Amino acid sequence: xxxxVVSRSGREIVKGGLELSDSATVAELQETIHKRTKKFYxxxxxxxxxxxxGSKDRPVALHYKKSLKEYSDGNSSSLTVVFKxxxxxxYYSTLFFWEYLGPLLLYPVFYFFPGVYRLFGYxxxxxxxxxxxxxxxxxxxxxxxxxxxxxxxxxxxSHATSPLSNVFRNCTYYWTxxxxxxxxxxxxxxxxxxxxxxxxxxxxxxxCQVSNFYCHIILRNLRSPDGNGGYQIPxxxxxxxxxxxxxxxxxxxxxxxxxxxxxxxxxxxxxxATSIMTNWAFAKHRRLRKLILCIQCLFNNRAAVRRExxxxxxxxxxxxxxxxxxxxxxxxxxxxxxREVPEDQSLLSTCFPSSGVAL
Ligand SMILES: NC(=O)c1ccc[n+]([C@@H]2O[C@H](COP(=O)([O-])OP(=O)(O)OC[C@H]3O[C@@H](n4cnc5c(N)ncnc54)[C@H](OP(=O)(O)O)[C@@H]3O)[C@@H](O)[C@H]2O)c1
Numbered sequence: 001x002x003x004x005v006v007s008r009s010g011r012e013i014v015k016g017g018l019e020l021s022d023s024a025t026v027a028e029l030q031e032t033i034h035k036r037t038k039k040f041y042x043x044x045x046x047x048x049x050x051x052x053x054g055s056k057d058r059p060v061a062l063h064y065k066k067s068l069k070e071y072s073d074g075n076s077s078s079l080t081v082v083f084k085x086x087x088x089x090x091y092y093s094t095l096f097f098w099e100y101l102g103p104l105l106l107y108p109v110f111y112f113f114p115g116v117y118r119l120f121g122y123x124x125x126x127x128x129x130x131x132x133x134x135x136x137x138x139x140x141x142x143x144x145x146x147x148x149x150x151x152x153x154x155x156x157x158s159h160a161t162s163p164l165s166n167v168f169r170n171c172t173y174y175w176t177x178x179x180x181x182x183x184x185x186x187x188x189x190x191x192x193x194x195x196x197x198x199x200x201x202x203x204x205x206x207x208c209q210v211s212n213f214y215c216h217i218i219l220r221n222l223r224s225p226d227g228n229g230g231y232q233i234p235x236x237x238x239x240x241x242x243x244x245x246x247x248x249x250x251x252x253x254x255x256x257x258x259x260x261x262x263x264x265x266x267x268x269x270x271x272x273a274t275s276i277m278t279n280w281a282f283a284k285h286r287r288l289r290k291l292i293l294c295i296q297c298l299f300n301n302r303a304a305v306r307r308e309x310x311x312x313x314x315x316x317x318x319x320x321x322x323x324x325x326x327x328x329x330x331x332x333x334x335x336x337x338x339r340e341v342p343e344d345q346s347l348l349s350t351c352f353p354s355s356g357v358a359l
Contacts (some may be wrong), residue, residue: 059082185261247281
């Protein structure tokens with residue numbers, strides 16, 4: 001099969017195209033592009049199918065595990081793909097590791113080395129620490145240690161890599177806030193809260209941290225170990241009440257920390273983190289809402305489905321529409337009868353086997 005690789009402006013990326021076997025996969029194509037271009041290793045490449053001029057459709061991204069034949073619409077002799085350079089990449093685990101390592105290491109510096117305050121003009125360093133400050137140190141370090149452990153042993157990421165530039169952006173966010181809070185909380189002039197308030201704050205915060213961990217276990221179980229499974233609707237525990245229970249528990253655990261420690265810096269972080277996670281939660285809620293509407297409408301036979309190649313336009317009874325990106329092995333949707341559809345998420349695999357569904 002001849003594969004022509006072009007940029008979005010139509011310029012040929014690999015002169016003369018590439019010759020691959022008819023059974024070649026997208027991953028093999030990416031490797032071949034890498035061999036010819038050196039700079040563009042596979043995770044840097046985003047390959048899509050060309051969108052016809054004037055079409056408002058979003059380009060379909062090629063999945064690395066699929067065969068090129070699936071994208072050639074029956075024409076196995078040639079295929080044109082559009083190439084985008086995503087820039088230098090790092091593993092998600094690397095990104096998370098570096099952003100969490102900063103606060104984990106910087107916070108104790110302010111606790112164990114009160115001499116740093118001399119650099120900021122305070123000569124009378126505190127001789128001892130109040131127990132709120134000591135518990136805050138344990139709480140803080142436990143939190144970031146937990147997040148590093150979750151990164152390596154719990155989360156099942158759908159994307160292997162992220163742009164390198166995100167490392168600098170995220171590290172700036174976490175390292176700056178970590179130092180800012182640590183500075184005020186361990187300051188020689190820090191005034192602790194009362195004993196009862198401290199106990200309530202830390203007690204509530206720990207409960208939320210444990211709940212947050214449990215939410216991450218629930219999310220983990222939605223995917224297979226290799227990260228396949230797409231996005232599903234999480235069920236159970238606090239997910240029965242709120243869509244992104246992991247963000248809710250994260251926000252509340254910072255609230256607990258702030259009740260116990262009471263610094264302006266801590267509350268500023270709480271407000272910023274809450275606004276970031278609220279935005280993400282709304283976006284995730286909208287995506288999952290579309291998914292659940294599709295399931296309900298298909299279940300009730302109230303969805304009009306129009307199929308075009310690898311796409312299915314689902315018009316829902318309430319006037320909403322969603323485009324599902326399918327793969328070619330899909331069962332024709334018109335064959336799905338209401339009675340065949342189980343009343344749960346496995347509907348998706350009934351309608352769209354091989355879990356090639358993305359909203
Ligand atoms: N303090 C702060 O400012 C702050 C900000 C953000 C996050 N956090 C904390 O860090 C944790 C991780 O953050 P995150 O943004 O990576 O959380 P996230 O997007 O909710 O993801 C956690 C993991 O679960 C997967 N996942 C999420 N929803 C899923 C679904 N519906 N179906 C299947 N898998 C799903 C994600 O997959 P994908 O790889 O596909 O995304 C990811 O691997 C949060 O839960 C929170 O505790 C803190």
